[in-house]
Every structure is written in structure tokens, then in C-alpha cells.
Amino acid sequence: MLQQISPQIIFHNPSTQHIKQHVKHKVTANGICFTDQREQIEDLDTLPLIDRSLIDYKKYHQFIGQSGIRNCMTIQGGRGCPYRCFYCDVQKLTPNLYRRTSENIYAEVEHLASLGVRDIEFVDDIFNINKKEFINFFKMVKDNRLNMNFYFQSGLRGDALDASAADAMVEGGVKSVNISLESASPRLQKMMKKFLNIDKFLKNLQYIATQYPHVVLGLNAMHGFPTETEEEARSTVDFIKDIKWLHFIGFHNVRIFPGSLLEKVALENGVTPEQINESLTIPYHLMPTTMHFDPAFSMKLRLDLVRNYVLNKDRLKYIIQKQLSTFNEEELIFKYQSYFPSQINTMDDILRLAKIDRSEIDFSVQPSPNPSRIDYETMQGTPIEKKPDALNVLFIDATQFYSKDDNAELKIVEAPLGMLALLSYINKDFGDQVNGKIIKSYVDFDSDEGLKTLLADFKPDLICVRTMSYYKNFFVSVVKAVREFDSAVPIIAGGPHPTIAAEDVLLNNNIQAVCVGEGELTLSELIKRMLERDKQFPPPSELKDVKGIAFPWHQNH
Structure with a gap:
């Protein structure tokens, strides 16, 4: 999932699977035949490295990607979802989690580094589940002095971290990381089958925010789960506001995907199939028709988060100064446009919203001089x-x-x-x-x-x-x-x-x-x-x- 878990990058090694003699299939009342499901591959290290010459990366690098950095390349560390929650239907297709070894991931990173790549984004949220492999990867990067920049935008599992894992990833070059929360309500954590350890989650976020304030730390949360109460919704916002300081907060409206357990819960609580279908293509900043809260409450809750946290003058002055060591002004503007797409065109627009004078920020700070200088000809x-x-x-x-x-x-x-x-x-x-x-x-x-x-x-x-x-x-x-x-x-x-x-x-x-x-x-x-x-x-x-x-x-x- 880039916001949805994406099962299209799934490999299979026939030599490691049990081959059945007869393939099952079923035909629905509408005349659609579903054949038997394929087994997952267990040893992901047997797969070929992705051939980057198959597209013209110069075209893509005209734009800024999800990481917020130009000339960034993406890699994937595993297959499956570490949450197994009711949000999507991926667990039916990938019931087990399989990860590439740290040595295998390092080999791909080393290859990209040889082509002049310095910025790499991990697109999956599974890489940190095995703490030993997670730490070993960054140790290899550090020991071999690759001098790379890494970004985790899709949402690491925050309660799987600890201080040693956070230290290793920062020492290995991590510049930006998002952590997925969804809801701070223990009841909703249980209902969605995510089962985050909220206390450990909070401890890890506070450690990163305090020890490594230059790391662009983001938090993903959601609003509008079926049966979610106003008190539970406020508890998530209060949880966010207690952390000093997160750089970016994603407070998204819940999207209900067909075939998921979340859809079943929603239908049982008065949401119609028509509302679910309509909400799938509504822009994420708009209120979907599946939302059960009074729109006035939702608006007030969001305004509270924006006014008292996102645009908090002390917070913004502090983190912008830190962000300028990772992003240049153009990239930083792009990141803030995801908050206020119709209001942000320059850094001055950001400062104006928070009533900060430009003289209060030291814009002479520049990102660390470690840009990608990709050899596109050799790559081809x-x-x-x-x-x-x-x-x-x-x-x-x-x-x-x-x-x-x-x-x-x-x-x-x-x-x-x-x-x-x-x-x-x-x-x-x-x-x-x-x-x-x-x-x-x-x-x-x-x-x-x-x-x-x-x-x-x-x-x-x-x-x-x-x-x-x-x-x-x-x-x-x-x-x-x-x-x-x-x-x-x-x-x-x-x-x-x-x-x-x-x-x-x-x-x-x-x-x-x-x-x-x-x-x-x-x-x-x-x-x-x-x-x-x-x-x-x-x-x-x-x-x-x-x-x-x-x-x-x-x-x-």
C-alpha cells in the first residue's frame, strides 16, 4: 500500500512451492471464474534485482516523488502487510510476511550507489519488523561508507522499533520516516486488528523526536472509522498534540475498500454499498459520504489540529529550521502543499499562515551536500x-x-x-x-x-x-x-x-x-x-x- 497496500509486486519461485495435481476454480453467479490461488514465495532473495534500464528515469526525475526528494529511487524490502488489520483485503492474497535479507537489500542499494544514486525510498512498511535484519542493513551501509540518504514514507510499524533500531537507521542515513498510528483508541486498535502497543509506540516517537530532531518525522492517522466515537477521535488528535515535535501529520479520512473486513463492519453499521463506491474516488481532503460524524464536528476537530499543532508558531519555527538541513526550499514547499494545496506556493506562504516573520528562520542552512548524480547512460x-x-x-x-x-x-x-x-x-x-x-x-x-x-x-x-x-x-x-x-x-x-x-x-x-x-x-x-x-x-x-x-x-x- 503507497497509501493502499499494493500486491502487484509479488514474486513466486516454483521450485520452492508444493505443486497441486488439480487446479480448483469457482464460477460466480455473474459468470466470473476465479481459479485457485497461487502460493506465496518464501525466499525473496532468489528474485532478480529490478532492471532500472526498462524505463527512462530522466523523465520521472523531472518530478518530485512521494519522498519529497528529486532523483530518488524506490526499492521494496518485503512482501505482505505487517498489520493484518481490517483496512484492506491484502491478507487474503499475502497471508504470510516474507522479507528480503539485509544482505540482499544491501546488494541492491550498493548497485544503485554505483550508478550515482544517493537517495532511496523504501515503499513498503514491513522492513523494520525483523529488528535484527533492520539494524544489520544500516550497519552494512555505515561500515561500507556508502553515504546514502533513506526515506520511509509509507509508514513503519512504530511499536516494532526501539532506541537501538532508531539509532542504527539514523546513523545509516535515514532522513525521513513516517510512522503509522491510525487511531490512539485501544478499542479501535482491537476492532481493526492492528493491535499496536500504544505506550511503546509513543515512547519510540518521542525518542526519535528528541534525539534526532533533524529527521523528518511524520505520523499517519485516520478519522471516521465505523463506530468511532467523538471521544475516541479527539483522543487521537490529543495523542498527536502531546508529541514535540512531529514534522508532518497525515490525518486522513477513512476509505472503505471493497472486500475488506472494514467494509463488512461499515455495512453492519448503516453505510451503503453506493456510499462506499462513491467514496473511493473522492479526493482525500474531502469528506466521504461514508463518514458517520457530523461534518461540523469533523471540521472542528481538524481545525483544532491545524491551528494548535500544525500552525503552532513555536513548533513550525523549530521544525522548519531542521527541515532545511534535509530539503531545499522547492522540495519543502512541495511537502507543505500536501497540507494546503491551494494556499502554498512559496515559503513565505507557509510562514504567513503561522504568522512567522522570515527573519525568524535562518535560510542560509542548506541540505547536506550529498545529492544523487545518476549516470543515466550506464543505467541504460x-x-x-x-x-x-x-x-x-x-x-x-x-x-x-x-x-x-x-x-x-x-x-x-x-x-x-x-x-x-x-x-x-x-x-x-x-x-x-x-x-x-x-x-x-x-x-x-x-x-x-x-x-x-x-x-x-x-x-x-x-x-x-x-x-x-x-x-x-x-x-x-x-x-x-x-x-x-x-x-x-x-x-x-x-x-x-x-x-x-x-x-x-x-x-x-x-x-x-x-x-x-x-x-x-x-x-x-x-x-x-x-x-x-x-x-x-x-x-x-x-x-x-x-x-x-x-x-x-x-x-x-
Whole structure:
């Protein structure tokens, strides 16, 4: 999850799994066939390192990513979710947590460092669960003097830390870290099955804030859980206000994802399916229709947090001075725009909101001189020459609105890590037999016409589209544009939205299949079958034997 847990980057090693003789499948009343689930891989170190030459990183580095830093690269430390809570449906697909070893992660970081990369973001929130491996990784970075900057934006599990882990990560180069709370209410922690140790959580946050005030420390919290009382909501805000000082606070409206335990609880407490569906695509700063609180109470609660903490003059003067040692002014403005997207354009706008005079901040402080100087030419390497009749597979990442879209307010652009992992795996399996290409909306095409131009140039035999629930309407329009260009090319959908809403996606879009788990091996098997069938997509009679997919089933098969 980048805010949602994202199961699209899941690998499978067939040599380590028990192979069943018969594949199970079930057909829903709506005629959608779900095949048997694939097993998770246990040894993630057997996977190939992601091939960064598969996209043009210079395009992506024109923008600032989730870390708030330019020229930052992302890596993933494990698979699964460390919380197992009711918020999303990922535990059905990844019931177990598996982590790469510290040595394996270090090898990837060392490789990126050799290319001139200095800023690295971990996109998952699982890396610190094994404290020994967590500390060992940063010890290797320090002992080998890699001189790297690391960012954890997706929310580490705060009660899994301690002083020794915090010391190790800061000594190893961590500049920014978010910690996930959701709610300070013990009752809600139990209901959501997160079971945070709130006392230990608070102790760890206070330790980092006190010992390492220059580390940009963020906290993720939520508001509007079903059955949440006003007292419980206030307790979360009071919890935040007692910490001196957090740098950034995410106080998000709860989003209810289809298929999750949270949806079941919400439906039992008067929320309608229509409200849930509508809320999925509402911008996060707006109040969803699933919220049971009086809007006046929610507004008052948020204003309390903003006025008495976010814009607290003493806090802001203190942390801006610290933040300037990590971010330059442009990057810092970008971070604050996530709070006030329509009010922040300069540092003076930030100071004005808090009634701080510019002379009260020492702007001569500059970030530590350790920028990335990436050797893009070396990164590209020598392309593998493909066979003239290779299967053309186009990967479309539909997780960025077009620039003309009203929702495209804050441009946080992330490289398509999941699709890089997929194509790296496919290239390892098939070599010159498959010609893969990755494109992302807004970056590689910024309109339906631009997408159609790329389709005409590449002539795909198979298209794989990834999206998230927030972009589900955009996903529909992208698929529609593909179908306007070519009504026959097979399309496979993946990512958080198709995964948790496979039946809906298949019933309402003209696509051939949805990947509902273990994407790399599932796609590899489908490609193998297409190569055996002279590039033709397998019929339902064959698809039922492919684990980890859903597809339209016709009674005559």
C-alpha cells in the first residue's frame, strides 16, 4: 500500500512451492471464474534485482516523488502487510510476511550507489519488523561508507522499533520516516486488528523526536472509522498534540475498500454499498459520504489540529529550521502543499499562515551536500536484441491523472516499480522471445490521443494495465481508449483496484483477465501459453488451469 497496500509486486519461485495435481476454480453467479490461488514465495532473495534500464528515469526525475526528494529511487524490502488489520483485503492474497535479507537489500542499494544514486525510498512498511535484519542493513551501509540518504514514507510499524533500531537507521542515513498510528483508541486498535502497543509506540516517537530532531518525522492517522466515537477521535488528535515535535501529520479520512473486513463492519453499521463506491474516488481532503460524524464536528476537530499543532508558531519555527538541513526550499514547499494545496506556493506562504516573520528562520542552512548524480547512460546498458517475431507486451501504469484533469492537483510522480519488477522477471524467463515496454500516464502519455499514438507505434500483442482504487474511473477511461484503438488486443488488469474488485472490473470492462495474486508467475504462465498458441490468448478452457486469475466464464466451456 503507497497509501493502499499494493500486491502487484509479488514474486513466486516454483521450485520452492508444493505443486497441486488439480487446479480448483469457482464460477460466480455473474459468470466470473476465479481459479485457485497461487502460493506465496518464501525466499525473496532468489528474485532478480529490478532492471532500472526498462524505463527512462530522466523523465520521472523531472518530478518530485512521494519522498519529497528529486532523483530518488524506490526499492521494496518485503512482501505482505505487517498489520493484518481490517483496512484492506491484502491478507487474503499475502497471508504470510516474507522479507528480503539485509544482505540482499544491501546488494541492491550498493548497485544503485554505483550508478550515482544517493537517495532511496523504501515503499513498503514491513522492513523494520525483523529488528535484527533492520539494524544489520544500516550497519552494512555505515561500515561500507556508502553515504546514502533513506526515506520511509509509507509508514513503519512504530511499536516494532526501539532506541537501538532508531539509532542504527539514523546513523545509516535515514532522513525521513513516517510512522503509522491510525487511531490512539485501544478499542479501535482491537476492532481493526492492528493491535499496536500504544505506550511503546509513543515512547519510540518521542525518542526519535528528541534525539534526532533533524529527521523528518511524520505520523499517519485516520478519522471516521465505523463506530468511532467523538471521544475516541479527539483522543487521537490529543495523542498527536502531546508529541514535540512531529514534522508532518497525515490525518486522513477513512476509505472503505471493497472486500475488506472494514467494509463488512461499515455495512453492519448503516453505510451503503453506493456510499462506499462513491467514496473511493473522492479526493482525500474531502469528506466521504461514508463518514458517520457530523461534518461540523469533523471540521472542528481538524481545525483544532491545524491551528494548535500544525500552525503552532513555536513548533513550525523549530521544525522548519531542521527541515532545511534535509530539503531545499522547492522540495519543502512541495511537502507543505500536501497540507494546503491551494494556499502554498512559496515559503513565505507557509510562514504567513503561522504568522512567522522570515527573519525568524535562518535560510542560509542548506541540505547536506550529498545529492544523487545518476549516470543515466550506464543505467541504460546495452538493450537485449529481440527476435523479429517476439511477443510485444505493453505495460500501462494508470496511476496518474492527465495534467488537464481536475484531480491532478499535486504532482507526486512515482516510477512504476511493480511493472519494473514484472518485466524484469519476464525478461529473465523469456529473454529475446518477449519484447516488453512500460509506459505511465501523465509521464509517457498525457491524453488518450497520446496513448493511441504509443499503441500504434508499439503494436502490442498483450496489454497489462495496473491501477489503484482512487484511479478506478481513470482506469475505465484508459481501457476505453485502448478499445477504441484496438477492439481485439487482450488486456490483463492488476494492482489494488482490479485485485479487490475483480468481478466488477471484468463485468464492466472489455478485458480478458484480472490477476488476483502472484503477478510475476501468473503473467509468465499466460505469456508461455500465448507463445505456444502463436500469440493467441488462451481460451477459458485453458485459463481455468492458470492459478491466480479471474476471467469471464461462458457456459459453453
